[in-house]
Amino acid sequence: MAQQDISKHRFTDGKLNLRRFHQARWDEPIIFELSCEGQRGILVPEVEDEIRNEVGDILATLPETMRRKQPPRLPELSQPQVLRHYVRLSQENLGTDLNVDVGQGTCTMKYSPKINDQLANLPKLAELHPLQDEETVQGILEILYRFEQILKEISGMDRFSLQPAAGSAAIYANASIIRAYHESRGEADQRDEVITTIFSHPSNAACAQTAGFKVITLYPDEDGYPDLDALKAAVSERTAGLMITNPEDTGIFNPKIEEFVKVVHDAGGLCSYDQANANGILGITRARDAGFDLCHFNLHKTFSSPHGCGGPGGGASGVTEELARFLPVPVIEFDGGKYYLDYDRPDSIGKLRPFYGYVPVVLRAYAWVMSLGAEGLREVAEIAVLNNNYLLKKMLEIPGVSAPYAKGKRRIEQVRYSWEELTRETGVHSEEIGLRAADFGVHYWTSHHPWIVPEPCTLEPTESYSKDELDEYAAILAHVAEEARTNPELVKTAPHNSTIHTIDHTPLDDPSQWAMTWRAYLRKVRQEAK
């Protein structure tokens, strides 16, 4: 057959067709089912004869009660089988490296530069023990120190701790610092309320509660803005602090943020800024300038470290000079000649985590900032916001979707959309639209709970996707919305081109059926005896 113009078939009426995507579907067994008695995946270093001769039968030194009777019933596989199993599973996972990952709004799924992974994996970091003598870890301490200086400039805050393991851990740290501050003034018993907003990340409420506070949640005004009057009504002598996100998860920036801070300060509370959504405001506006006492960043979001299927991430807690004495120990200091860890901080809330944080994540964040500089960070923010408003325009061209609140206004770096109109028309729900979108090779996310916006969908394009890729994403959702009208069953039974088919969730909420391990499954579902 003669060569033909293949490319023309990729277009219809001059527009690029959607991908004929199909995700890998390996129908992979559970690893225990691959087991074959006697196989080995790796051999461990042998104990030298001299040692054996000297120590004798070492297991005989254990009392009977402490000597394991049967080896653990782990699967037995050769090395290539283990590798193939996990590589297959990896192919059934849609990393940001593969897809136009604008669908996981609030998660800031930006490009994680490969060079930064390479640097983080170098033995000069990977093979460092955290308790080595300081003189042998000057390099990594320097990176931690330098990155703290960078965050100070980005936020306007005076000190940072890089110890929190992730964003929520940093929110918790800030809640604990707020508690310590009021304790130091003898007001801890009185000040037992933290105020947040419903469009702030749920961890602001949950972490405050964990730290012992009662939580007051403010709902937005009619335009979707945080309600200043509601705040004024909520504050009192019991107010310990305000813990909020801005821009909120709707993508709306609170224009009265300074007044919010003032109202809480006037009531004697502290203000903590959840900067999980900082990507669109880097170099534009800073936490301290709005009067905040504390803030936190997510290094795996704004600062590009990869998300790792849900961690390790990185959190950074920033505070004013007044609150610096409460930060977790140790902090990193520089005396002009060397870097060192300072544990001598009697007012500290103590340890949040072993050692100093997810250091490879910090290193990646440092490298990312160093590759961009101040102008580059501002370019990140501006393009992220441009991309978001471009996608907003494309989305609003799809019949059945809306962007509730702040009508006619722009958004910062994400938008919470609503498919309410489409659902009313077709009976197809937001989650179903998302599962059908997966058939075209992209992620999609609804919203945190509760769903204040009906049939929600949250998109955050970041700076990492091209105009064509944003067009592709919008075209996928437009196509799915059209299918909802013409063939709703196709959407409701999706996904069709994914790794697996529709999951029956019933057992997951039924204590008599749920199984979090294979052994529990064998016992409860297959009713096999141990």
Next chain:
Amino acid sequence: MNEKHPTVYPYIPNSVPAVKEQMLKEVGAESVEDFYEDVPEKLRLKENMNLPRPLSSEYALKRHVEGILAKNKTCQEYLSFLGAGCYQHHVPAVCDEVNRRGEFLTAYAGEPYDDHGRFHALFEYASMMGELLNMDVVNVPTYDGFQAAATSLRMATRITGRREVLIAKITSADLLSKIRDYCKPEIEIKLIGYDSETGQLDLDALEAEISDKTAAVYFENPSYLGFIETRGDEISKIAHGHGAICIVGADPISLGVLTPPADYGADIVCGDIQPLGMHMQFGGGQAGYIATRDEEKYVMEYPSRLFGIAPTSVEGEYGFGDVAYERTSFAVREEGKEWVGTAAALWGITAGVYLALMGPQGMVEIGEGIMARSRYAMMQMDKIEGVKAPVFQSPHFKEFVVNFDGTGKTVAEINKALLAREIFGGKDLTEEFPELDNSALYCVTEVRTKDDIDRLVIALKEVVK
């Protein structure tokens, strides 16, 4: 600043000026300023942030970071006997291969369809940990062993409705610091002493302190100071006798040879999985596990995600999803159990790979090998004049306390002298456990050869002379 700046950034596709212009035009904006209309003028940064000059080329960046890191001396270059919660074990190549795959490394929170692989791999991680621990429920990893212990204690107070916990005094000071902060709102902590000869938990003291107010008894096995607590069954019996929950912190790499805590009565087992395939990374390899029996009253108190197996519409196809999601802060904000968020999933996947590679035989051999090497190290060190190893007369796993009182030198002096010989001596315990006088915590894993240990002993002999 007159130097030329790049206007196009490789990580930012739409930084091409013409594309930017076109997009602005399409959305009907004059400039990006239009998008920031809600940010009050007063709060706007008027000039560029004062940040270091960028290293725009990938090569310059690499040179810069490598140049800083070059100042470090690693445990590959120096001989290390440090442990105390972070351990130099061999990391199988396949562990690195799997966790560096972009499909896993760069994924996050997709659905159990498009991200089926992570659900499947984490279910298997929990399943293999379940075999190691002889327990039916294991969480998707939390941040680290500290968080796992602190959460286990708070789970116990919620389950029992009691406020007091008893914790073995031989516990890391850092962990106690974490627990004191984390449990402050609702928990009172009492420490239980130990037998100075053996290190074993003082059961008389435990009996004296425990009451119907006690929510939980927490101890570690192997203990923080490396010896094996041999009366776990008696401790759990005392706890249960007062309606308290028995929580055991356990190093998972010990469980090929040591009895899993569930078998001597532990109700909650927790710890850190860093030993199972994570590089030390200056403490960046930590991740926490929590395990319990499959009882609703325990399951419903986990803050973490729990992945369960479920059927799909196709026969014989495995699906997965969140178990009892309504208990989490994702579902019900402050009404949830503590909170859930980004934690350490990739390290969970990696630990699963590790256990799959090791298999039952590998876990037995590594446990036995570690015990033999550390025993050999103790025997050789104890022969040095003025040195006592181990301090506690109990069986040990991979760590042990060495006392230097008889040498007339402090641990700090000895460690400095060892450092000059490119050896990292054990962790100085003089501040953490002043009652042990001039002692250090040494760690010997399967990566230490006889020659390594002999080199330490020779160096110590010179140093303490």
